[in-house]
Amino acid sequence: MLSLHEVTAGYGGTTVLHEVTLTVGAGEVVALLGPNGAGKTTLLRAATGLLRPRAGRVELAGTDLTGRPPHVFTRAGVCLLPEGRGIFPSLTVRENLMVQARGRGLDAAVTTAADLFPILGTRLRQTAGSLSGGEQQMLALARAYLTEPSVVLVDEASLGLAPIVVDTIYEALGELARRGVSLVVVEQYAQKALAIADRVYVLRRGSIVHTGRADETSTDELYRGYLGIPA
Numbered sequence: 445m446l447s448l449h450e451v452t453a454g455y456g457g458t459t460v461l462h463e464v465t466l467t468v469g470a471g472e473v474v475a476l477l478g479p480n481g482a483g484k485t486t487l488l489r490a491a492t493g494l495l496r497p498r499a500g501r502v503e504l505a506g507t508d509l510t511g512r513p514p515h516v517f518t519r520a521g522v523c524l525l526p527e528g529r530g531i532f533p534s535l536t537v538r539e540n541l542m543v544q545a546r547g548r549g550l551d552a553a554v555t556t557a558a559d560l561f562p563i564l565g566t567r568l569r570q571t572a573g574s575l576s577g578g579e580q581q582m583l584a585l586a587r588a589y590l591t592e593p594s595v596v597l598v599d600e601a602s603l604g605l606a607p608i609v610v611d612t613i614y615e616a617l618g619e620l621a622r623r624g625v626s627l628v629v630v631e632q633y634a635q636k637a638l639a640i641a642d643r644v645y646v647l648r649r650g651s652i653v654h655t656g657r658a659d660e661t662s663t664d665e666l667y668r669g670y671l672g673i674p675a
């Protein structure tokens with residue numbers, strides 16, 4: 445589905461990613477872990493056209509998208525959920541969904557969103573900025589889902605959320621995966637991501653230092669080997 449082949453990328457004179465290779469298959473969930481500053485967000489940006497790789501290739505279902513602008517990735521079904529959630533805080537929940545409704549019609553968009561997150565259905569007239577952090581994340585996920593993506597890349601969905609809310613968000617991510625959406629989930633805290641992932645990659649100082657099946661990867665081992673140490 446989506447793959448990066450030996451991607452090198454960075455900002456100005458700084459190289460952040462060094463020949464990174466990562467793939468996510470159709471309907472697969474991949475966890476991307478790594479300490480602060482390892483380059484996880486940079487990898488997501490390179491994978492979605494927001495950052496042009498200096499070397500290497502980015503492909504979607506065999507089509508080379510390297511160097512294409514972000515809207516080409518979006519149109520091709522690649523959706524990034526950024527750390528700041530990417531919702532419009534001053535618009536209502538309904539309006540946020542409406543912006544994403546496109547051809548399907550507002551009612552269908554609202555029904556789809558409320559089906560995924562019943563609580564959103566009860567908050568339609570509230571401004572998105574006044575929702576709780578967890579509800580905002582749900583709205584961001586619902587909006588992503590309305591774009592009918594084939595791959596969603598999620599940057600730290602659990603950031604700043606209470607554990608019980610994190611559970612809800614991860615249940616929703618699991619539901620997206622069951623509906624056939626491929627996921628790349630960036631997390632600083634490994635456990636949640638590993639629980640829904642098929643495979644895991646660990647990024648450290650811009651290089652992949654570990655990859656394997658999630659069910660064969662122990663959290664202890666990850667923390668001892670890679671995550672407990674600064675990038």
Ligand SMILES: Nc1ncnc2c1ncn2[C@@H]1O[C@H](COP(=O)(O)OP(=O)(O)OP(=O)(O)O)[C@@H](O)[C@H]1O
Nearest residue numbers: 455458460478479480481482483484485486487632
């Ligand atoms: N726009 C930018 N310009 C210059 N350097 C940047 C920029 N964005 C990120 N960096 C640098 O690139 C490196 C990797 O950052 P990145 O945000 O990709 O890491 P991360 O693994 O997502 O970290 P975190 O878990 O803390 O969010 C860091 O050293 C950071 O300072």
